[in-house]
Amino acid sequence: MIGWSQYHILPSISGAQALLESGWGKSTLSVQGHNLFGIKGSYHGHSIEMPTTEYLNGEDVTIEATFRKYPDWATSIVDHGAFLNQNSRYRNLLGVKNYSTVAWDLQNDGYATAPNYATSLINAIQDYDLQEWDQEAFTGNTGSTTTTTGNHRSGTYTFIQNSNIRTEPSLSAPIIGVYYPGDVVNYTGQIKAEGYTWLQYLASTGAIHYVALPSTISIPSTSTYTPTNPMRNVSGTYTFTENTNIRTAPSLSAPVVGTYYPGDSVTYTGQVNAEGYIWLQYLSGSGNTRYVAMSGTSAQYNTNNISGTFTFTQQTNIRTSPSTSASIVGVYYPGDSVIYNAQITADGYTWLQYISGSGTLRYAVM
Structure with a gap:
């Protein structure tokens, strides 16, 4: 909770800003520049040029801007606290313990030009219970009674x-x-x-x-695979021509943790033959090994990269994929809201795609 202890910034606010500003860690800026908060300028002489959308004179305008480039996400988080402390216009929110007040202060102080920025932050905090981080920071403990x-x-x-x-x-x-x-x-x-x-x-x-450490605790595997051929140590760059799921293992039963869209590219470090497909292995921006099939395993639906907040008017099932036959893992009730990062057309419905609190992709019909 360094944001609070050192910089007096609410952890819930930092978390919500990181989610929104980085598109849940999937934006080009957060991947290539490790910049989670959209902070402009340079960091120790390092920067990255990127198009960005600003809300000016009542309309969205795309401009080219220079953003700070960090060596990793952890550095971005620390610099976010320093940035708010070093800029006098944000002094009114330092040490404030009410996340709603801080959210509106950020919008009024000009952190972002979007007219609904404060509301989006508040919704993210409430949807993911980020306010619990604040209580941990205030009390100085995480609720643990374990001696460590x-x-x-x-x-x-x-x-x-x-x-x-x-x-x-x-x-x-x-x-x-x-x-x-x-x-x-x-x-x-x-x-x-x-x-x-x-x-x-x-x-x-x-x-x-x-x-x-796995050497001290055994957890049953929920996803296994048997490659028909061993890993080939070949590397290269592959450009996708259709939506393709990103998985934790080279298997169609492995969890889906993201999607590559047409025109996206990946730099891979190996290839695996499994379940009749050729899988590309690569290291994600977070340092985890991920897999995508070169062909034949693309998502069979149309995806629109529209993001926003949706409030449900009727009871709606939450599923593991955009299909009425997919497993139900939860329910939204009338009045519940979700912050989504894409809309998908499948099975005759429009599905909202979002990342759950556990970091897993989930889907619900609009």
């Missing part, structure tokens, strides 16, 4: 089996995600708790997360 010992050892770890991501180094802590075989984490510390060694790392949202 740690060190500041840092490094990179590659997982060999499924490992749960938790909010604290405890088996009773909430599970907010999963690392899969081949995924990589850059950790900042190791902690001994409940008989396990936990890796501590800074998530893209600025929150501290924990994962037990």
